[in-house]
Amino acid sequence: MTEIEKQLDLAQEIISATQEVFSSMLMIDVTGEDISASGRSVIQxxxxxxxxxxxGVRGMLAVHCPAEVAKAITGGFLGMEVEELDxxxxxxxxxxxNMVAGNLKIAYANGGVNVELAIPTSVIGKSFRLSGIGGAIRHYVSFQLESGPFWVELMYVLS
Structure with missing residues (x-):
């Protein structure tokens, strides 16, 4: 276990950050479950x-959504029905x-680790696989909305 992991419960930080974003931006309460320990989960x-x-941390934070969930979240932001992945x-x-990563950046800073964030990149498709840094530490958290599940993944190595 790394020093930062001793200081921070990163799965709980992901849950708290995501709950804060959904509560403040969409007025929706979400609950999260750390599924990191269950091995590599298949994410649809x-x-x-x-x-x-x-x-001080190299890697990525990703939000993974099925199409219906992505459209529901977007509809909540825009206050209108969303028909397609656009x-x-x-x-x-x-x-x-970006907002979840920003909240994690604050948690890392409180643990003495400086984190810089890049610009978001989005991928839409029916069949794709993400790969990353070999030997990276990965945390997966599953969330549930009325429209279905979504996942937040943190993959990193300490610099």
Whole structure:
């Protein structure tokens, strides 16, 4: 276990950060479950938005959503029905990832680790696989909305 992991419960930080974002931006309460220990979980995602992490932590934070969940989240942001995975959806899920990563950046800073954030990148498709840094530490947290599940993933190595 790394020093930062001794100081921070990163799965709980992901849960708290995501709850804060959904509560303040969408007025929705979500609960999260750390599924990191259950091994590599299969995530059924049509939409993934990622934020690169740099500085004292290298890696990424990703929000993975099935199409219906991504459209529901976007509809909550925009206050209207969303019919397709379009630029509005990419922007909305990218902003969710950005805000969750921003909250984690604060948690890391409180633990003495400086983290820099990149610009969100979004991927939409029916069949894609994300790979990352070999030997990285990964945390997966599953969340549930009325429209279905979504996941937040943190993958990192300490610099």
């Amino acid at each position: 995602s049509n939409m993934t938005s990622m934020i690169g992490l740099g500085g 630029e509005d959806v990419k922007d909305a899920i990218g902003e969710i990832a």
